[in-house]
Structure formats: structure tokens, C-alpha cells
Amino acid sequence: MSAQRKDAVDAIIDQWAAVRPDLDTRAMEVFGRVYRLSRAMGDRVEKVYAPYGISRGEFDVLATLRRAGEPYTLSPRLLSSTLMLTTGGMTGRLDKLERAALLRRSPDPHDRRGLQVTLTEKGLAVIDEAVEAGLAAQTAALSALDDEQAGQLADLLRTLLAGTQDSAH
Numbered sequence: 001m002s003a004q005r006k007d008a009v010d011a012i013i014d015q016w017a018a019v020r021p022d023l024d025t026r027a028m029e030v031f032g033r034v035y036r037l038s039r040a041m042g043d044r045v046e047k048v049y050a051p052y053g054i055s056r057g058e059f060d061v062l063a064t065l066r067r068a069g070e071p072y073t074l075s076p077r078l079l080s081s082t083l084m085l086t087t088g089g090m091t092g093r094l095d096k097l098e099r100a101a102l103l104r105r106s107p108d109p110h111d112r113r114g115l116q117v118t119l120t121e122k123g124l125a126v127i128d129e130a131v132e133a134g135l136a137a138q139t140a141a142l143s144a145l146d147d148e149q150a151g152q153l154a155d156l157l158r159t160l161l162a163g164t165q166d167s168a169h
Contacts, residue, residue, distance in 0.1 A: 009033050030160075041141060048137045052130045053100055059134070061093050062102060062127040065119045072119035075108065079117060102126055 009032040012026050042056060049059050064082050065072045074082075080090040094117060097103045102123035108114035119127070142150055 007033075009036065034157075041138065044137050044141070045133075045134045048133045051129050052126050052133075054097075054102075054126065054130060058093055058097055059127070059130055061089055061090075061097060062119065062123055063131060065103065065117065066124065072124065073116050076105075076115055097123070098102070137166045 008156050009029055012032065013029055016025050016028070016155055045059075049056060054062065060083050061079060063080055065074060068074050076087065076090055077093065079085075079094075080087055083090070085093075094103065098105060101120055103117055103119055105115050105117055108116045118130065145153065
């Protein structure tokens with residue numbers, strides 16, 4: 001362990017070492033911290049998005065439409081696949097966002113059986129403000145690292161993520 005102070009994951013690792021010194025717990029150290037960090041930051045951005053009347057899941061829908069570029073329109077099916085949601089889960093999010101006038105659903109002019117989902121002007125304003133607020137919260141948390149460390153961490157996590165996706169197939 002480095003010279004940094006011990007955290008809750010270190011305590012768990014120490015307990016395993018006491019009862020099962022034969023175990024290699026490096027993966028537990030890494031993924032235990034990744035999991036705890038993900039939960040902590042998820043909770044933090046959820047609070048940041050609340051004043052905009054949206055949850056993290058609803059943020060994801062609005063952000064996906066925003067990133068699509070003008071005219072900020074996608075099919076519900078493409079939204080579902082991008083966000084890895086069932087169509088039922090997507091419908092619930094779209095219903096809430098439509099009631100809040102953040103998006104609208106309309107017939108797809110290229111497929112008479114299909115729909116398209118488009119950000120409204122209000123939705124565009126909300127997502128542009130929410131993304132800035134969320135990034136500010138994330139940047140504040142990342143300030144515990146210097147620029148080089150943050151870059152190294154991003155590179156390491158990219159490599160780790162790619163390795164877990166490769167092994168899942």
C-alpha cells in the first residue's frame with residue numbers, strides 16, 4: 001500500500017488477509033474502490049441534477065439527444081440501445097420528460113410505424129445547464145489529482161474497461 005491513509009477498502013483487505021492470507025485481493029482493492037467511487041459520484045450528480053427536475057437516468061436521455069446534434073432527434077429504439085435500456089424503461093423516462101416539456105415525441109416522417117424523440121427548447125436549455133453543473137461537481141472531485149494523475153487514471157480505466165468488455169464475450 002502507498003503512504004496514503006487507509007480507507008474502508010483497506011480495512012476489508014486487512015480482514016481478508018487475517019483470515020485468508022492465501023488470497024490475492026488486488027482485484028478487490030481496485031473494484032471495491034471503483035464501485036464506491038461510482039456510487040459516491042452517482043449520488044453527488046443526482047443531487048446536482050435535482051434542481052433541474054431531472055434524475056441521472058433522465059439526464060442520460062437528454063444528454064444523448066443533445067450529443068446527437070441538431071435537430072436533437074433520435075428514435076426511441078436508438079435511445080434505448082445507446083443507453084442499454086429496455087423499451088419499457090425508456091418509455092417511462094420519455095413519458096416523464098415529455099410531461100415536463102423537455103422533449104416531444106412525433107411520428108417519424110421516414111417510417112410511418114415509428115416515432116422520433118426531439119429535445120424542446122426548454123429541454124435544450126435544461127441539459128446545457130445540467131451538464132455544466134454535473135461537470136463542475138465531477139471536476140471538483142477530480143481536483144484531488146493533478147492533471148497528469150487524472151490523465152493516467154483515465155488511461156488506466158480505459159484499458160481496464162476494454163479488458164472487461166473483451167472478457168465478457
